[in-house]
Amino acid sequence: MISRYEEVRVNGERHLKHRYIWELHNGKIPKGYEVHHIDGNTHNNDISNLTLLSIKEHRSLHAKRQTG
Numbered sequence: 001m002i003s004r005y006e007e008v009r010v011n012g013e014r015h016l017k018h019r020y021i022w023e024l025h026n027g028k029i030p031k032g033y034e035v036h037h038i039d040g041n042t043h044n045n046d047i048s049n050l051t052l053l054s055i056k057e058h059r060s061l062h063a064k065r066q067t068g
Contacts, residue, residue, distance in 0.1 A: 005042050018045045022052065034058045040065070 006017040022035045025047050029035060036053045037044060053061065 006045065018042070018050055021045050021047055022050050026052070036061070 007014050008017045008020055009015075010020065018035050018037065019029060023029060029052065032055055033052050034055055036051050036058055038049050038051055041049070
């Protein structure tokens with residue numbers, strides 16, 4: 001799994017690319033939620049590869065992947 005997130009600059013401000021793309025398509029990310037890369041590839045920022053999960057769901061999912 002690739003661990004580095006890509007960044008973009010918009011009007012001189014840095015943004016995490018996956019979060020920026022999510023917000024372009026769906027609006028603001030609600031508090032307590034994170035954008036997840038479905039295929040685990042942090043460089044695949046196609047909107048079809050992004051989903052919104054609660055922080056608890058997101059961390060649980062990654063913990064399961066790390067333990068097998």
